[in-house]
Amino acid sequence: MKKIIFVILSLIWILQESPAMAQVEPLFSPKGRIKESILKEIESTTSTLDLAIHGITSSDMTQAILKAKGRGVRVRIIADSKQSKLKSSKITYLIHQGIMVKILGGKEYGVMNHRFVIFDGKKVMTGSFDWSEASEKWNYENILILNDSEVVASYRKEFDRLWREKRVIH
Numbered sequence: 001m002k003k004i005i006f007v008i009l010s011l012i013w014i015l016q017e018s019p020a021m022a023q024v025e026p027l028f029s030p031k032g033r034i035k036e037s038i039l040k041e042i043e044s045t046t047s048t049l050d051l052a053i054h055g056i057t058s059s060d061m062t063q064a065i066l067k068a069k070g071r072g073v074r075v076r077i078i079a080d081s082k083q084s085k086l087k088s089s090k091i092t093y094l095i096h097q098g099i100m101v102k103i104l105g106g107k108e109y110g111v112m113n114h115r116f117v118i119f120d121g122k123k124v125m126t127g128s129f130d131w132s133e134a135s136e137k138w139n140y141e142n143i144l145i146l147n148d149s150e151v152v153a154s155y156r157k158e159f160d161r162l163w164r165e166k167r168v169i170h
Helices: 002-017 034-044 059-070 091-096 133-137 149-164
Strands: 024-029 048-053 074-080 100-106 115-119 123-127 141-146
Touching: 024 034, 024 133, 034 059, 034 115, 034 123, 034 133, 034 141, 048 059, 048 149, 059 074, 059 091, 074 091, 074 149, 091 100, 100 149, 115 149, 123 149
Parallel strands: 048 074, 074 100
Antiparallel strands: 024 141, 048 115, 115 123, 123 141
């Protein structure tokens, strides 16, 4: 009995002394509701939406980004130069709709291959998932949604570093 009480008290002490546990949500596709989760996160974003993304071809995600802008959310996108030139890309459309976009990549610096989003500076989504219909329906993809403040700060630092690069800004 004393041993059980000791274990319980030790666990309580450990939990009180440890920092708050970060929430981590892993999701997988195909058909794993990744797109649904991303759309939900965008819909609940109230101040800032920063995307470092290889490319965007999904109409649903494009519309969600535009709705966020319409609600007053500051949206910034960093996308790959080659992907943004594809016929299926929504990047040029987003630029024409007033979204701030920076295009990175090319011979000297390679491909802008990041895939992460920072929601309101409080939550990060990262993983292999491309913002395309194929990623949701057919590809084997993954994302993690994290709210750990140190992790978010690391991604914020990387996004800001990329945003400061002297490249094409639309």
